[in-house]
Amino acid sequence: MLETDGLLKEFGGLVATDDVDLSVESGERVSIIGPNGAGKSTLINLITRRLDPTDGDIRFKGESIVGLKPHQVVQRGVSKSFQTASIFPDLTVRENAEIAALAAEHGEFGLNFLTHRNDLSSVRELAEETLADVGLLDRADTEAVDLPYGDKRRLEIGIALAAEPDLLLMDEPTAGMSPEETQSTVDLIERVKAERGLTFVLVEHDMEIVFSISDRIVVLNRGRVIAEGTPDEIRGNPDVQEAYLGGVEL
Ligand SMILES: Nc1ncnc2c1ncn2[C@@H]1O[C@H](COP(=O)(O)OP(=O)(O)O)[C@@H](O)[C@H]1O
Ligand SMILES: [Mg+2]
Incomplete structure (x- = not known):
């Protein structure tokens, strides 16, 4: 690969x-x-x-x-979980995941998605699935800025996963996390590894x-x-x- x-x-x-x-x-x-x-x-x-x-x-x-x-590499199927830099703090958790899914399909910050309106429901679905995977579905409507540190780091992994990377x-990924946050991140990686x-x-x-x-x-x-x-x-x-x-x- x-x-x-x-x-x-x-x-x-x-x-x-x-x-x-x-x-x-x-x-x-x-x-x-x-x-x-x-x-x-x-x-x-x-x-x-x-x-x-x-x-x-x-x-x-x-x-x-x-x-x-970099965005062309993402479109080929390589994603990186970026440290905090990839989160838009003023958007909700869900919006962050949707943007990541969109960007992977249509290019970094590309607005050509407006011409692909049919794709939006699949983008929404993918974002929802990803948030479930990273355990943030119940916080989907929270602004990212208000998430605790460990949840922010999990959102970053979610943002990377929403691009459906190979x-x-x-x-x-666990730098700066508490032992509990570290454990839940490891569980997340294990789960994604098993499921995807x-x-x-x-x-x-x-x-x-x-x-x-x-x-x-x-x-x-x-x-x-x-x-x-x-x-x-x-x-x-x-x-x-x-x-x-x-x-x-x-
Ligand atoms: N942008 C940069 N400019 C100059 N030196 C850098 C830069 N990024 C990393 N380095 C140097 O390259 C070496 C490898 O760094 P890095 O890849 O960050 O190591 P690691 O992640 O294993 O700690 C280090 O000596 C670091 O100081
Ligand atoms: Mg390093």
């Missing part, structure tokens, strides 16, 4: 991702871990086309997406979550992939323990 080939990103003299070959099969759940500054967010932002690679290629379903704009990218058979790439610092939710784990350090494997393989990998955890037992 996704393949990066020699992906290099430099910021001035700093190499943020260094020759990264990442491949994700359809239906696979891949987590990316690594210390702060390892290049995890850069890698995600390259895939969503928020950043241009310095070198290398990114293929989605066999076709290069390096020349595409591949969902999440960058630390979603392929995802997750960046997450909580190892308990990573080990329980992933089919495969990719370890980045200083921009390079230093290990990859199943949770069991990664748990026992001495290089990972050394580089990433300073020798702490996993």
